[in-house]
Every structure is written in C-alpha cells, then in structure tokens.
Amino acid sequence: MKLQEIASQKELTQKLNADKKNYLLLYKKGSESSECALGHIRDITEEFENLNVFTADVSQVRDIHPNYGIDTAPSLLIFEGKEFKKTVKGCSTKEYYKSLFESRVFSASSAESEPQKSVTVYSTPTCSWCNTLKSHLRKNGVYFTDVDVSTDQEMAQDLVRKSGQQGVPQTEIDGEIIVGFDKSRINKLLGIN
Numbered sequence: 001m002k003l004q005e006i007a008s009q010k011e012l013t014q015k016l017n018a019d020k021k022n023y024l025l026l027y028k029k030g031s032e033s034s035e036c037a038l039g040h041i042r043d044i045t046e047e048f049e050n051l052n053v054f055t056a057d058v059s060q061v062r063d064i065h066p067n068y069g070i071d072t073a074p075s076l077l078i079f080e081g082k083e084f085k086k087t088v089k090g091c092s093t094k095e096y097y098k099s100l101f102e103s104r105v106f107s108a109s110s111a112e113s114e115p116q117k118s119v120t121v122y123s124t125p126t127c128s129w130c131n132t133l134k135s136h137l138r139k140n141g142v143y144f145t146d147v148d149v150s151t152d153q154e155m156a157q158d159l160v161r162k163s164g165q166q167g168v169p170q171t172e173i174d175g176e177i178i179v180g181f182d183k184s185r186i187n188k189l190l191g192i193n
Contacts, residue, residue, distance in 0.1 A: 003042055006056045009063045013082070015054065022052040022079040023101075026065050029057045036091035037074035044097045051101060076100075090151045093125050099134070099146045117190060119144040122159050122170040126150075130169040133181045140192045144171075 006012045006024065016022045025041055027034035038055065045053050056064050058073050068077055068084055076088040078100075088100070119137065121144050123130030137144050149156035149168060160166055163177040171178045173189045186192070 003045060004052075004054045006054045006064070007061055009067055012054060012056070012064060015052070016079055016082045017052050018081040020052060020081070022054070022081075024054045024056065024064070024077040024079070026056055026058050026070055026073050026075045026077065028059055028073040031073060033091045034074040037076070040091065040094045041076070041097050044094055044101060047098070048101055053101075088147075088152070089154065092148050092151055095125070096146050096148050099144070117174045118172075119190070120147060120172040121145070122147050122149050122155070122172070123168050124148060124150040127168050129181045133169045133171065133186075136181075136183065136186075140190070142190055142192070 003025075004015065006015065012024060023041075025037060027038050029035075041053065041055075045051055058065055065071070065073075065075075068087070070077070070087065072089055074089070074091060076097075078085050078088070119142055121130070121134055121137070123134065123146060125148065134144070134146060147155045147159075149159060156166075159170060162172070163170055163179055165179050167179065169181055171186060173186070176189065178185055178189075
C-alpha cells in the first residue's frame with residue numbers, strides 16, 4: 001500500500017475511514033528524524049494491503065497539527081475510525097511500526113472473540129529480553145503496542161512514574177505493570193496456557 005499525501009485538515013477528514021484504524025504521519029521534509037520515520041513507515045506499509053496511512057509535511061500543511069495539539073515532527077497520529085486516539089512521537093524502528101500496523105490486522109481478524117486485554121510492551125531495540133517477550137506474545141497471538149523508550153523520552157518518563165523502574169522490558173496489561181520477562185505472570189494475566 002502506498003502512503004497518501006494529505007494537503008489539508010478538510011482532506012484528512014474526508015479520507016478517514018470510519019470502519020478501520022487510520023494513521024497520519026506529520027513530518028517535516030529535510031529533518032533527519034522526520035526522514036527516518038517517513039522511510040521506515042514507507043517501507044513497512046508496502047507489506048500491507050488495505051491500510052490507511054496518510055502523510056502531511058508540516059512545512060506545507062499548517063492546518064492539521066494545531067487541531068491535535070502536535071508541536072513536534074515527526075508525529076504519527078492514530079485514529080480509530082474518525083476519532084483521534086493517540087500520538088507516537090519521533091522516529092521509531094521498522095519493527096515498532098510493523099507491530100503497530102500488524103495489531104490492526106490481528107484485532108480485525110479476532111473481532112468476534114472475547115475482547116483482549118490492553119497490552120503495552122516498553123522496550124529498546126538492543127534489549128534481548130524485550131525481543132524474547134515480544135516473540136512470546138506474537139507466538140501466542142497477543143496484540144500489543146510496542147513502545148521504544150529509547151526514542152520516546154515522554155513515554156520513558158511516564159513508565160518510570162508508573163512503575164518506579166527504568167529497566168526494560170516492562171509490560172502493562174490492563175494497567176498492571178510487570179517488570180522484566182515474568183513469563184508465568186504474563187501468561188496468567190493473559191490466559192496463555
């Protein structure tokens with residue numbers, strides 16, 4: 001799927017699909033961090049069909065970011081249908097974006113089953129236990145949001161406020177924090193046998 005460039009808030013509003021997740025990358029052409037995010041997202045979206053990913057260069061399009069309180073680029077805005085849900089700031093890894101987009105596919109395919117608990121993994125790309133944890137969750141079909149705290153200082157600070165710990169991995173399951181890869185506790189909370 002190709003990225004779709006957006007020229008205004010009005011065009012964005014018209015293109016948001018009410019029946020699925022939509023993503024908008026606000027970037028600034030020429031910025032190293034923005035080019036990083038744009039390149040990673042462009043590479044990953046080619047692996048998916050029927051994925052709504054839009055882009056807007058904030059140096060050209062000035063009426064979108066103020067509507068969502070965005071003051072830094074790059075920022076990836078996530079919408080559930082037409083409703084704005086959250087922002088991922090900075091350039092994340094390709095693996096992070098892939099996980100983010102895969103979660104859309106997984107949640108759509110499991111819509112008829114019991115709702116899954118909200119799962120967020122806080123990790124860094126160089127953490128081997130983080131990768132082991134994420135592999136375990138994927139192997140068991142668990143949808144999760146992967147937050148790379150090495151590139152998102154705001155989330156790193158938020159994590160320390162929640163758990164009192166800086167180390168990774170940390171997993172948040174419906175508001176409960178698990179520090180480290182505590183496989184038995186994670187399995188118990190998620191109902192993995």
